[in-house]
Structures are given as structure tokens and as C-alpha cells.
Amino acid sequence: MEATAFQQATGTLQPHGYSSNSALPRERENVSMRSIPKRFKLEIGGLSIRERSQKRTAGLIQASAFQTSVCNLVSVPSINAPKESKSPKKSREAALILTRHGESQWNAKNLFAGCVDVPLTQKGVEEAIEAGKRISNIPIDMIFTSALIRAQMTAMLAMTQHRRKKVPIVMHDESEQAKAWSQIFSEETEKQCIPFVTAWQLNERMYGELQGLNKQETADKYGKEQVQQWRRSYNIPPPNGESLEMCAERAVAYFKEHIEPQLQAGKNVMIAAHGNSLRSIIMYLDKLTSQEVVSLELSTGIPMLYVVKEGKYFRRGSPAAPDEAGVYAYTKHLARYRQKLDEMVN
Template sequence: MSKLVLLRHGESMWNKLNLFTGWVDVPLSDRGIEEALRAGELLKDYRFDVIFTSELIRAIQTAMLVMSRNRSGVPKVIHEDGKMKEWGVVYGEHGKNYVPVYKSWHLNERYYGKLQGWNKDHARKVYGEEQVHLWRRSYDVAPPDGESLKDTAERTVPYFRERVIPELEKGKNVLVSAHGNSLRSIVMHIEGLTKEEVLRLNIPTGVPLVYEYENGALRRIGYLRKNGFDDDLHIGR
């Protein structure tokens, strides 16, 4: 039986400022660093065999901070093309004493298009409360030049099926460090949520969501918190 841990990155500097972030590459805030380290403490006894992150620094930072508290081995980013692929090969005696980390844009946050960098309250004043709410919380309505949640799912779910599931099938334990919307789309796929249910799903920052994989199926264990597991997704709360 293998384990899958989904982890939304800690608070970013733009989360703190209430800005639409999307694909803008913004690092974690001080609070976000603390959230990632707390997640690392919760996961310190988990053995991870492989890690997947988005290409955005806040997700990569979160994964690395988690692994700074973990005993599985040293995380090593695997570059899959260019000179870094050629020159990043490990030849020394510790060549197998690391945890591979794969980065992909397929796991990036939902692309917010022309809203990126806008303060959310200012956007409501310009476009109206109802329109901004529609962009943020509808399933298939995209902001100007951006992605809807449906668009996001069309890149995250195939990647999850093609790259993550095969690792679980090999009996490996997997950590996925990504974003609110990319993870919502993956959870929608795993849990079989309706379009209405996924819109009410809010994945908290820095709280590991744990699944077990066995006989071709994923079973939710729940959110891992200091006092144990909370097995409720809290849809609609």
C-alpha cells in the first residue's frame, strides 16, 4: 500500500497582500515558511520516494522546507532537458541517497490572466462584486485572458494520471506540492466531485491531505493535523 500526500503551499507574499497571483512567481511569506515547516514536522516520519511540484517557487519552497524536516533523504530536482539534465547526473557514492523532485507547469496555479497582480478588492470595485465572484468561483468561466477551473483540470488531471499514478502503482509514496486550484482539480478527479461541489471545496495552506493507494484506487485518510486526521473535506463550509 502506497501513500499520496497533497500539499497546498504556505501563504505567499501576494496571498498576504490579497493579490491575484496565478503564474506570477512569488515566494512564501514568513507565515508561509512557518506553515511549510509545521507541515514538515507533521510529515517527518513519512517516507517519500518521489516528489512532484509545480514550476512556481512557492510550491518548490514548500516541498523543500517539508523535506528539511523529513528523514527520507535529500531532495534533488530532476531536470528533464537541456544542459542541467546532462550535467546534473550524480556519480558519487551517494547517487541513490536522494528523493527525486519533478517540476511541471501542469501543476501550476490557475492562470488568472489580466487579473494577475490586481488587488482583489480593487478588482471588485472595477468589475463589480458579482463578476469577480463569477471569475473566482465558477467552474468554466475564465477571467480576461486567463483559465477557468475547467481549463486548469484539463492540464492537471492528465499529468496526475500519467506521472503520479504510475509511481503509486509501483508502491512508492508520493508528495505533491502545488496550489489551491491545481489541487482542487485533482481532488475533484480523485473524489468524483461534481462541478458544484468542487466550487465549495477550499484546500487550506500548509495542511497535508493524505490518501492511501491500493488495488488501483485512492482512499482518503484525511487532513493531517497536530491532533490526528480530520477526514472531512469540509465542502461548503
């Protein structure tokens, strides 16, 4: 039963399917990145050849004692770690969750949205809630989203389903007055909050003069090949817009400067953003080439989990459902967290 749940939790290589873990040692890799089909899509499902090999090593990932503070603002539940032995101290482990926003109103209308700030549809709301259920047993200490409402709605709705029941608090640092006016003066309340940081650098790429246009009508006007080049090439931008390369420069730079240090400190992070900004980050995490990343597609509202340890990123796939205990036992660290949640509820 646990094996079945684990298979449901990990990504798969299939037609329009992709999963990799470039952080694993090379000698454990059974599939070369060069063998990946030209088009692939991240989905949940069965295990790929590489993942069958990685599955055997999953139990080897060890966890460190859980951190007790987040940016000096909030606390996370204390997890009882085994007594330290004389062996060398193990490095901290952290969880990284990446989630593309739920369906937006312009997704539904097949319009180029880019940096236009449009909200979710009802389907998008439901996708965000379902995403929250899938990650309801995974620790989250900080939330980062783009500055666009569809990403922020997705993160907020997802957190309503988390079993820890902490409250996301939007951080306002646009001015000293904003910082002062948003202070919390109760230590106990702070412990029940999660910092929620918004950043324009995580925005969808700016589609320039395509924003607001119907995708099919644009293909009819400019030609399918031209529009495909604007949408799928790595370094060719649409008229007065950003290429994927330009989007990656800002998104990855922000990730390295602001998010990666939190992960290295053992903080568990969720990022709710967009197809292109998340593809850029995944390119960095999985060490994809510019040719490989252009064929990478992310479904709306499907969370992806990485385990971060010793500066390496291990992709664990997409959590399948909140009621399957085996799904979340990726590591001893995450298994202990779920056990703690069970104890709190019962």
C-alpha cells in the same frame, strides 16, 4: 489516546468543512455527496458521519512489502514484511500527500497571483515547516511540484523536517546536457536522494488580466458577483485567463500520465502545488462533480494524506502533529515505516 489522535488526523464535515472518500465501496457510505453544504473547507478536526463508518474499516487496509527503488535513482529503507504465504499476493500500497503552498507574499497582500512567480512570506515559511513536521513519519519516494517558487519552497522546507533525512534533488531534463551535467556517480549518495520533479502543468490557474490586481479593488470595480463568477465558477474564465475547467484539464492529465503510474508501482508521492491545481486533482481522486469542486477550499500549508491501493484512493485526512504515534498508524504499511524510523533514530 490513539482514538483521539486518529480523530485529530482526519478531515471533518462542518460549516466550511469537507471530507470524503469516494473510493470506498458505496455500501459503506452513510452520507450522500448530494448532502454536502454548498460551501465547505478542508480542515483538520473531528470525524464526520461518513468517517465514523470509515474508521471501522481503516484497520482492514493491508500493506505490501516496501519498494526498494524510486525511478531507478534512489532507495527507500527496507521494511521487513511477513513471510509470504500461499495466499494470493497482495497489491502494492502507496501514500499520496497533497499540500498547498504556504502563504505567499501576494496572498498576504490580497492580490491575484495566478502564474506570477512570487515567493513565500515568513508566515508561509513557517507553514511549510509545520507541514513538514506533520508528514515527517510518512514515506516519501518522489516529489512533484509546480514550476512556481512558492510551491517549490514549500516542498523543500517541508522535507527539512522529515525524519528519513533524504535530500530532494531537482531533476533537470530540459536538455541532454542538463541531464548529463546533473548525474550522480555515487550509488550510496543516490540512495539518500529523493527525485524532485517540477511541472508547469501543476501551476496555479492563470488568472489573465486579474493577475497583480487587488481582489477587493477588483470586486469594487467589476462588481462582487462578476469577480465571484470568475473566481468560483467551473467553466467561466477571467479575461484572457483560465477557468477551473481549463486548469483541471492540464493538471489531471499530468497526474494520470506522470504521477499515477508511480503510485500504482508502490511509490510514495508528495505533491506541493496550488489551490486550483490541487482542487482539480482532488476532484479526480474523490470523483467530485463540477458543482461540488467549486465550493472546495484548501488552506495554505495543510497536508492531506491519501492511501492508494488497488487503483482506489482512500482519503485519510490531515496529519495533526508529528509527536502523536496514533496519527500515523493509518495502515500496517505506514505503521511499519514509522517503526523503522524509530529504530533508526534510537
